[in-house]
Amino acid sequence: MGIVGHSMFDQYKDLIFSLSDNDEETLKSETFLLERDEKKQIEIYYAPFEYINEKAKVVLVGITPGWYQMRQSFSAVMSSDPQWADEKILNEVKKRASFSGPLRKNLITMLDELQLQNHLGVTSTGELFGEANHLVHLVSILSYPVFYKGKNFNGATPNILKTEILKKYVLQNFTKEITSLNHPLIIPLGVNVLRVLSVLAESGDVDQRQILKGFPHPSGGNGHRHRLFAENKEAMKQQIEQYFRTYGG
Template identity: 40%
Template structure:
């Protein structure tokens, strides 16, 4: 990841807000990269992976709401005179998902019996009492926008975009070194395709990937149909997986 130093003065000059607007944050000062109408912006985030991690939920990229929260948390740390780099590693929110998204994730993970494999009552525990078992992140660690809107992985197509793949190759691949043997749950088809590609490159084990897991967004009206179609195979993947790392 890029160093914070070049962005710290810009973040300091931001107004103190609990929630920022796109006009506040999608500025040239926080811009990392641009490819036509696709833009990548900086957020101060560097979270260590716990040795207890057994499940890794991976999305495409943080959305604007997450970007706002990360920067708000980080700026609060600056106002309280915390060490800059300690604050950078602690600004990640406890759950990067909305309540509705988290609810859908929990329901589907329980349906494929991940809770039983982990010896917990429900996968709800992954988001509270057993959060040490869960790691969440994105293929691209920085927020990506197309025409100012959250990038969804399809336009442009993720694996055909050289700029986006550069971030995956330079950041995400290295992270997988600390996640050997962990069950990886892709948030959507675009993420799944990248993970399978990395498995073909021997960067990770294909058996680590929970192939067929539907994107839990409410916008995916077919997620329950997809869950029903892929449920048996996902249960087999989970049963086969060794969680005793």
């Protein structure tokens, strides 16, 4: 079983269950605003992405939940049973909303091409979002939805580690979360996530051997995705094999 980390869910749970709509006006409002930096034009909102699977063998790391994922996370809570334990509700949120939409389909295709499923004893990595969910932890380096100039933050501008409001969430939330896990294989989705993880590796928070290098962001908007994946595919397969030899799966 996983745990719920640095959870603010208690504070927001009743409010989310009482919502009649989960449109943009409702969710991106002062009610769910955690922080705003007007000068940097950054806004950070609450969304219930707080479930931690401590026993995960693989961690998929994104930049931040986007608007689509944010809305899906609220929908997952609103359609669950209020009598369920928080842990169960928040696990459902992760399964349903993390990397949801076309992104998830691209991600599964790429992971299957790397034959990760063979190391995990499943038929396809698509099972990580279903019955094999106990094998994976789904997380973002910025665990709550971040919007820059009103749009989904892509991790490039402004620089995460040079922007105090963002760096704080990496150090306070993500670093604690990743170090609570038992040496999983860490798959950063794209160069901006890899950059942050490399800094954490330099400071000794994670082992370089845990980090898969060369995995492009699976977004359909990433025009270089296919080329980068093809170029790095064999090297990534070797890294995955080396990881499972080192840590025994």
